[in-house]
Amino acid sequence: MPETSTAKILTTESGAPVADNQNSAQAGIGGPVLIQDQQLIEKLARFNRERIPERVVHARGSGAYGYFEVTDDVTPYTRANFLNTVGKRTEVFLRFSTVAGNLGAGDAVRDPRGFALKFYTEEGNYDLVGNNTPVFFIKDPIKFPDFIHSQKRDPFTGVQEADNVWDYWSYSPESLHQITWLFGDRGIPASYRHMNGYGSHTYQWVAADGAAYWVKYHFKTNQGVRSLDAGQAAELVGQDADSHQRDLHQAIERGIFPSWTVHVQLMPVAEAADYRFNPFDLTKVWPHADYPLHKIGRLVLNRNPDNVFAEVEQAAFSPNNFVPGIGPSPDKMLQGRLFAYADAHRYRLGVNHTQLSVNAPRATTAQNYGRDGLGAANTAGRAKNYEPNSYDGPRQTDQALAAPTAVHGWTGTHAALAHAKDDDFFQAGELYRLMSDGEKERLIANLAGSIGSVGRDDVVERVLPFFHAADADYGRRLQAAVEAIRNADEA
Numbered sequence: 001m002p003e004t005s006t007a008k009i010l011t012t013e014s015g016a017p018v019a020d021n022q023n024s025a026q027a028g029i030g031g032p033v034l035i036q037d038q039q040l041i042e043k044l045a046r047f048n049r050e051r052i053p054e055r056v057v058h059a060r061g062s063g064a065y066g067y068f069e070v071t072d073d074v075t076p077y078t079r080a081n082f083l084n085t086v087g088k089r090t091e092v093f094l095r096f097s098t099v100a101g102n103l104g105a106g107d108a109v110r111d112p113r114g115f116a117l118k119f120y121t122e123e124g125n126y127d128l129v130g131n132n133t134p135v136f137f138i139k140d141p142i143k144f145p146d147f148i149h150s151q152k153r154d155p156f157t158g159v160q161e162a163d164n165v166w167d168y169w170s171y172s173p174e175s176l177h178q179i180t181w182l183f184g185d186r187g188i189p190a191s192y193r194h195m196n197g198y199g200s201h202t203y204q205w206v207a208a209d210g211a212a213y214w215v216k217y218h219f220k221t222n223q224g225v226r227s228l229d230a231g232q233a234a235e236l237v238g239q240d241a242d243s244h245q246r247d248l249h250q251a252i253e254r255g256i257f258p259s260w261t262v263h264v265q266l267m268p269v270a271e272a273a274d275y276r277f278n279p280f281d282l283t284k285v286w287p288h289a290d291y292p293l294h295k296i297g298r299l300v301l302n303r304n305p306d307n308v309f310a311e312v313e314q315a316a317f318s319p320n321n322f323v324p325g326i327g328p329s330p331d332k333m334l335q336g337r338l339f340a341y342a343d344a345h346r347y348r349l350g351v352n353h354t355q356l357s358v359n360a361p362r363a364t365t366a367q368n369y370g371r372d373g374l375g376a377a378n379t380a381g382r383a384k385n386y387e388p389n390s391y392d393g394p395r396q397t398d399q400a401l402a403a404p405t406a407v408h409g410w411t412g413t414h415a416a417l418a419h420a421k422d423d424d425f426f427q428a429g430e431l432y433r434l435m436s437d438g439e440k441e442r443l444i445a446n447l448a449g450s451i452g453s454v455g456r457d458d459v460v461e462r463v464l465p466f467f468h469a470a471d472a473d474y475g476r477r478l479q480a481a482v483e484a485i486r487n488a489d490e491a
C-alpha cells in the first residue's frame with residue numbers, strides 16, 4: 001500500500017475522502033459488487049467520458065507555447081496593436097498537425113501539416129490558422145467536405161483508397177499545384193521544427209491612416225527545412241508513430257527552442273483588380289519578384305503544455321478571430337472557414353470553449369453579454385446581461401476593425417473570378433521547372449507510385465492530362481512511369 005499523508009488525501013470529485021481505491025465494495029467476500037460504492041461508480045463513469053469528438057480534420061497534432069517578437073517596423077501597413085513597436089513580444093500557442101489521419105495516426109506521413117497560431121494580444125486573441133504549404137487543393141469552400149471524404153477512409157473498405165483520392169483530383173484540376181508540392185521533397189517534413197509555415201490565404205492589413213494592403217504570411221524555419229523521402233518515412237512511421245510529437249516535446253524540454261523568421265508579402269489594395277491572376281485564389285502563390293518578402297518578426301516556441309488534453313486537444317482556433325488592423329480578404333475559401341471553425345468548436349467543445357484556459361484571452365479579458373450554456377464557468381456574476389444598459393456595462397468602440405471592400409454584381413453561385421492570366425496549371429509547371437533533376441525524379445516516382453496503385457483506367461486517363469498541361473516534360477515522364485508500373489502489374 002502507498003503511504004498515506006494528511007497533506008494529500010485522495011478524494012471523490014466532490015472532495016470527500018476515499019477509503020479504498022484498490023478494492024471495490026461487495027455484498028460479502030466473493031459476492032456481487034455494490035452500486036453504493038461511489039468511488040467505483042464515479043471512476044468508471046468518468047473514464048467512459050474521457051474522449052471528446054476528435055477534429056474532423058487535423059485530428060492528430062502537437063502544441064507548444066512561445067512568443068512572437070516584432071523585429072521590423074510595420075506601422076505603415078497595419079495598426080494591429082501587437083505589431084506596433086519593434087521589440088514587442090506577444091505570447092502565442094501553436095498547434096501543428098497532420099490533416100487526414102485520425103487521432104493516433106502516424107506523424108511521418110505524406111500529408112500537409114497544420115500550422116495554427118494563436119496570438120494572445122492586448123486587443124484579444126488573433127488566430128492565424130495556416131499550413132506548411134503556401135497553397136491549397138481547392139478554391140471554393142463548398143468542395144471541402146467532398147474533397148476531405150475522398151482523402152480519408154472509404155465508408156465500405158474502411159481504409160484510404162488511392163482510387164478515391166485520384167478520382168476526386170481527376171475532377172479538380174486546380175489541385176495540381178498543391179499535388180506537385182505534396183508529392184515533392186517537402187511533402188513529408190522530418191519534424192514540425194524543420195518546416196515552414198504559411199498563412200496561405202490573402203488577408204487584409206489596415207494602417208492607422210486607413211491605407212489598406214492585401215497580405216500573405218510566411219514563417220521560415222530557422223532550423224532549416226528538412227524532409228524525409230518515402231522510404232525513410234515508411235521506416236520511421238513503423239518504428240515510432242509519434243515521431244513529430246516526441247521531437248517537438250523533447251527539443252523544448254531540453255531547452256532547444258525552435259524558431260521561425262516571419263515575413264509578409266504586401267499588395268496595395270488598388271493593385272488587386274488588375275493583377276494578372278486572381279490574388280485571392282488559394283491555389284496560387286504571389287511570385288516574390290512581384291511582391292517581395294518583408295521581415296516582420298520572430299516566432300519562438302519555448303514551453304510545453306502541462307497537459308496535452310487540456311491544452312492541445314481542447315485548443316480551438318478560428319480564422320475569424322481577428323484584431324483591429326487585420327481582417328479577411330474576399331478569398332472564397334477563407335470566407336467559408338470564417339464560419340466552419342467556430343461551428344466545429346461549438347459541436348466538439350461546446351459554446352463555452354472560449355473560457356478554456358488555452359482559448360481564453362490572456363493579455364486582456366473578454367467582456368460581453370453572451371451568457372450561460374453548457375459548462376459556463378464565467379457567469380459574469382451580477383452584471384447585467386443586456387446592452388445597451390445604464391449600468392456602465394461594456395460598449396462598442398465605433399472604430400472599424402478593417403477596411404471596407406468594394407463589391408458589385410449579382411448574387412448567384414459564381415466560380416472564383418478569373419483574371420487575364422489565370423489557369424489551373426501554370427504555377428504547377430513553374431514549381432516543377434524550379435526543381436533539381438533529383439527532385440523531379442523523386443516527384444515522378446512518388447506520384448507514379450500513388451497513381452500506379454489506382455485500379456480504374458478512366459481515373460488515370462482523366463488525371464494525366466493535367467500534368468501534360470502543366471509542363472510537357474512533367475507529363476511525359478509521369479505518363480511513362482505510371483504506364484511502366486501498370487504494365488508490370490498486368491504482366
Ligand code: HEM
Binds near residue numbers: 054056337
Ligand atoms: C473551406 C475550407 C476549409 C474548411 C471548411 C476547413 C474546416 C476545418 C475544420 C472543421 C477543422 C477542425 C476544427 C476543430 O475541430 O478544431 C479544421 C482544422 C484545421 N484546418 Fe481547416 N478547413 C478548410 C481549409 C483549410 C485551409 C486552407 C487551411 C490552411 C491554410 C486549413 C488549416 C487547418 C488547420 C491548421 C486546422 C487544425 C487547427 C488546430 O490545430 O486545431 N484548413 N479545418
